[in-house]
Amino acid sequence: MPEAILPRDEPIIKTPGSPSHTRRASLKVLSRNIDKVVLGNLLFDTWYFSPYPENVLFGSDHHSSKTSSNGEHRNGHHEKPIAPIISKLHVCPYCFKYSISPVDYVSHLQMHVKENEAGPDHWWPVPRTALKVYDWGGYTVWDIDGEQEKLYCQNLSLFAKLFLEQKSVFFDTAGFHYFVLTYSPTPDPSTPNAAKTRGRRRTSSGTNRDFGLKTQVMGFFSKENLSWDANNLACILIFPPYQHRNLGQLLMAVSYKLSGWEWEDSIIGGPEKPLSTLGRKSYLRFWSERIARFFMSQSADAEGQTLFGNVSKKRITFAKEEMTVKEIGDRTGVLPEDVIAALNEMGVCDALPRKWKKKSGDHQVPELAEEALPTTMLIKRSQILAWAERNNVDLVGPVKEEGFLGEWALSDLNEDESVDTSSAEGSVQS
Structure with a gap:
């Protein structure tokens, strides 16, 4: 279990004194509304609240609770936070559409399987408008326009919020580009990063090959189309089952390359700040x-x-x-x-x-002579x-x-x- 996940009976609530407690009320970390997520055939815990539409999760006849999701009455009196309501959310590992129905989920995945079996001209792991910006050793980074592919980017942002504490953009994606990382296994085991890990490797009970889909979407970073601070990255996430494989470093390096800092008259930038604790690390x-x-x-x-x-061995100093x-x-x-x-x-x-x-100068005060x-x-x-x-x-x-x-x-x-x-x-x- 990832260290950031609290036990199931202890909803994630930021207490006074925590790094994020001083942020404005609209960005406070809320109680988790979803306990676990199914991505492909992988099941794992969520970390944070994500504003998935309640009418989709609970049905059109659902009415919000009188107690707000951050554990307070509407009149300001504190009350014990409510526990996660949805026990399991199914998310497509390619288009990130979501459902609480396992039957609907499997039916949706079968659509991707049939497209994949029809050949590469009929199935892509990302929207067809995506452009390849990097492809090496089985790892590919795709550039996706948040305005062209609004629904895809909205679904991706909602899924990412389950594991990002401070993400605040979910639906207004037109001002961003999303750079999605995919991996397709290659027969050559010596390709860079293919088997390299740092720290403890996460294990799972299966792979996406069980669905006939070899390519895996592993993470992404987003970037503003116009950043007054020359930020080369807005947010970044490697999905929990694929963390501790040096993939975050790969996406960071790609973001610096795409910022064009090597070009003449270019401006050096960096990630959007302030960084989260894990982001800064x-x-x-x-x-x-x-x-x-x-x-x-x-x-x-x-x-x-x-x-x-080629430093000479004879050289001493x-x-x-x-x-x-x-x-x-x-x-x-x-x-x-x-x-x-x-x-x-x-x-x-x-x-x-x-x-x-x-x-220098003839009338300098002695104390300021140096x-x-x-x-x-x-x-x-x-x-x-x-x-x-x-x-x-x-x-x-x-x-x-x-x-x-x-x-x-x-x-x-x-x-x-x-x-x-x-x-x-x-x-x-x-």
Whole structure:
């Protein structure tokens, strides 16, 4: 059972002092209204409330309870929260249509099975308007327009809310694009990420092959069409049965690639903030690995296979290279504040004695004759390597440049801009 799930008789309610308790009332975490969900032939617990239409779940003659779903009377007096009402919701693993009737659910799945048996021209795991943006090792990322495929994206958002604490967009999907991750098994077991896991692997009693459908929809991230903060991601979710397989890192890497930070005159962005507790933990890991590969003389996408390049073994001392936090961010596509957060998380920075410089001018006050230079931190590559070994960091990044399609395939890194491998130490100014 996932750690985020409380026992069945204890509805998920955020108590005072929790990270989300200070958010406005409309975003408070409500009691779970659905206990378990069936996705394909997988059965697992939900984590949070999702605003599925009550007339669909309970029938058109259903009337709302006098007690609100967050455990309070309408007059403001507290009352014990009501337990989840729906014990099991069936959700299609491809179009995400939902039903409480097992008979209707199986009948709907048979429609997908027949389309699949008719051939690839008759069945897609995503809407037909979707565009492939990444395809490698059996993993495919599809770009779906939230305005063109409104019903699909609404159903996907409602399902995602069962496992996302702070998601707030469900029905107004026109301003977003949804990037859906699917996986089709390949015969080659050596393909990247095919068998790689981090942490405990989740097990299940079956696979979607029982329905004759080999392709699995594993997760997605959404992105605003127009973000004033240059956010490259609004929300992200890997479905619970497929978590702890490094797939979140794959989607994060795709989101940074699609933001076009490598292009001329582009703007570096990041995920929408504030991040949830689990989201911040995942992104700190992603930023740390990305920066670690950069310092270990890999490209931003970690395509190289060697650690220190062609450094001569006869060389005993190494030159130092001074870089600002912004310069590191420009080379890795990470915002300066995220670079600082990652370096702090890694614990690889050693503070150097602060330097001072004389101020120019004939009428300076003696106490102000000197000013402090920016703080300088020393980062040794040996510390980066030790951190990477402790955390089982793969030198090869979660995505392959060759896997990107269309316009994104044209933005490969310039070989002339490869990272200098002659430096074993670097200093960072912030």
